[in-house]
Amino acid sequence: MTYPVWVNGVEGGSLLPSDRGLAYGDGLFETLRVENRRAVFAEAHFSRLAASAAALGIPLRQAELLAGFSRFLLSCPASCVAKIVLTRGSSGRGYLPNEEAPSTVIFSAHPLPAYPESFQSDGVVADISGLRLGLQPMLAGHKHLNRLEQVMLRREQAMLSADEMLVCDLDGHVVEGVSSNIFLVRDGELGTPLLDRAGVHGVMRGQIMAQAARLGINVTESRYAADAFLSADEVFFCNSVNGIWPVRRLPGRQWQPGPVTRQLQSFWQDALGL
Ligand SMILES: Cc1ncc(COP(=O)(O)O)c(C=O)c1O
Incomplete structure (x- = not known):
């Protein structure tokens, strides 16, 4: 090939x-x-x-x-x-x-990345990064080529043997994953970090928000501390290559993939057309 x-x-x-x-x-x-x-x-x-x-x-x-x-x-x-x-x-x-x-x-x-199928079906084990993203409203949201922060994060992730990591900015607000965006579910509603000062406006994130609107699921963009994710009903990462990865473990918390995550995963499966 x-x-x-x-x-x-x-x-x-x-x-x-x-x-x-x-x-x-x-x-x-x-x-x-x-x-x-x-x-x-x-x-x-x-x-x-x-x-x-x-x-x-x-x-x-x-x-x-x-x-x-x-x-x-x-x-x-x-x-x-x-x-x-x-x-x-x-x-x-x-x-x-x-x-x-x-x-x-x-x-x-x-080649498509060779992640285990269990990342989709059972979820990923995530850690919380000790590194902090800088605040830069001028570049926030853009998928620009300055990715040194993500390179440093990916090295940390490898050292911690984590499947993904929750990444915060200098003020301690959650922004995204290392190479994905992040959502939480609470009481059947979705929440995702505001990306006005750091982070990438992921295509998958946008598609999830549009699909949630079609399904009548409310989505809030806000500033969240890591605790908001630890106390959520469901947490998942998303990007346009891997789709949706439920989080099955963060330090001090475990989950089974929940119904909202499953509903959105089926939207991703349909989009793949497989
Ligand atoms: C830092 C970062 N944030 C978010 C995303 C998700 O973006 P997309 O959904 O467009 O793949 C990626 C994807 O690689 C990324 O590297």
Whole structure:
């Protein structure tokens, strides 16, 4: 099985060392689940990318990107993870962008992650990270390429042998997981952290909120301390590659996957179309 990489539409193409994605993390990315050669929630991924590119002033030719990605998918394994990286292109040394420079677009395909099926069916064992996310309203919500915080978190997660971790900001408010968003369920209603100062506005998070609205389940976005999750009826992590992982253990608390989590997992299964 081959997993292609295209740079600016060229298979196996190369990247300049002066690319601002490499030099400054000056760019954005999307990670999409592909099943039967169809990218799940593709529209939501492309609209997030376009909205973030507009907010950060990164040129993006949407129609060209969509057409290129459709062609790219034809060369991918039917089931895989597809990644799109958009950078502000190349410039000279220094932070000032060259506003004339064309942006860089990288498409790459990757094997589906080999997590145990029990992560979906029984849930994950999560820890609470000792690290803190910085507060940066200017970048909050965007899936930008500056992911050093997540790299440090992922190393901590590996050291703790946790399946995921609950991650707080400098003020002690829960933001998300290491590579996922997080929800709690209390009295049949959903709650999820506000992402106005840190965190990524996950596509899966948005889809869950839309599905909850269709099901008549109330969703509150708020600032939560870790205790709110420890005392919740259900807790789950979500992202667009793995769907929904119920939490079966956090330090001092255990759960069985609950009915709201199960209901939303069936929405994810339907979206996969398997
Ligand atoms: C830090 C972080 N937050 C949230 C998410 C979830 O985003 P999405 O649902 O778009 O996959 C991810 C996904 O990789 C992530 O890395």
